[in-house]
Amino acid sequence: MTPVAQMKMDRRKTFNEFISRKRLKSTKQRDVIFEEFFGNYMGRHVTVEELYEDIKRKYPYIGFATVYRTLKLFRESGIASERNFGDGKARYEPIRDEREHHHHMICTECGKIYEFANNQVESCLNQIAKLNEFKLENHKLEIYGLCSSCRESR
Amino acid sequence: MTPVAQMKMDRRKTFNEFISRKRLKSTKQRDVIFEEFFGNYMGRHVTVEELYEDIKRKYPYIGFATVYRTLKLFRESGIASERNFGDGKARYEPIRDEREHHHHMICTECGKIYEFANNQVESCLNQIAKLNEFKLENHKLEIYGLCSSCRESR
DNA sequence: TTATTATTGATAACTAATATCAATTTCATA
DNA sequence: TATGAAATTGATATTAGTTATCAATAATAA
Ligand SMILES: [Zn+2]
Ligand SMILES: [Zn+2]
Ligand SMILES: [Zn+2]
Ligand SMILES: [Zn+2]
DSSP: OOOHHHHHHHHHHHHHHHHHHTTTOOOHHHHHHHHHHHHTTTOOEEEEEHHHHHHHHTTTTOHHHHHHHHHHHHEEESEEEEEEEESOOOEEOOOOOOTOOEEEEEEEOOOEEEOOOOOOHHHHHHHHHHHTTEEEEEEEEEEEEEEHHHHOOO | HHHHHHHHHHHHHHHHHHHHHTOOOHHHHHHHHHHHHHHOOEEEOOEOOOOOOOHHHHTTTHHHHHHHHHHHHHHHHHHHHEEEEEOOOEEEEEESSSTTTEEEEEOOOOEEEEEEEOOOHHHHHHHHHHHHEEEEEEEEEEEEEEEEHHTTOO
């Protein structure tokens, strides 16, 4: 089994456990949305609208509200992250590895989103929080600017 | 003259220059909003609604749209920063010193906002951008968690 | 199978941000 | 200081994204 397939299976397991722990129900719609999201959006940052439009083509009976609610469930169960990059639309990304914490660089010209991680920054933030007697629960770090190709075509 | 009064005068000068450069007009409303914002909100992070409610008490003839538009002008002229801390409402803060770049720690319990600055983080971000051939235009960094007092009362 | 409970999808309601527009104000010019 | 073009104002409407509502339907425990 490929690592990606393995990961998908792990997320499915986590989600199923969440469903039964919370006494929720597993439905056709949730299955479809899971398959689409974890099949086609790995490493991407999709808006609810985008995912809905995508799914609607194959499964026209699935409504927007269901996609919206299911993505919230994915987040709640810890298999997806919700992101907000300042364009007013929430974006969701599948969590690949729970230890893989990362941040984003967003091109203000073409909108492309790049990911990065940096241990030094992370430990700085922990130190800053500690120094201020602040219990760090989470943090948000984004770089906005021009990606290399948009930079050239200026 | 106190440093704060000096700073306020400097911002006023910058704003007046902006007004005349852009061929805009100076009005009673803009004066009132400037005075209120730079008089009472130094070091704070006020929403449009809050500032409007505050001003309305003394100057009931000033409308919400004017406060909203004037804060946009303050930002455009470089005398105020617009912030967004994930509660869906834009917040504005007077720029105290143009060299004083800082970030925020937000208590998820009481909503208090603390500021911090850290050179090491800044140089890390510059390096990360450089490494990815990304032209850093700006960045956003926030720590969310519990402040020391909310932490204790848990 | 049945009864209970959750889910669904259409749509309404909500919120913050922004656009519209006629009346008013500012200000450059005369 | 009068005039007129241009910007501003405040009330209100519109938009966009999110979230709530609810009757019909589907899932599941007993
Ligand atoms: Zn990401
Ligand atoms: Zn981090
Ligand atoms: Zn600040
Ligand atoms: Zn910084």
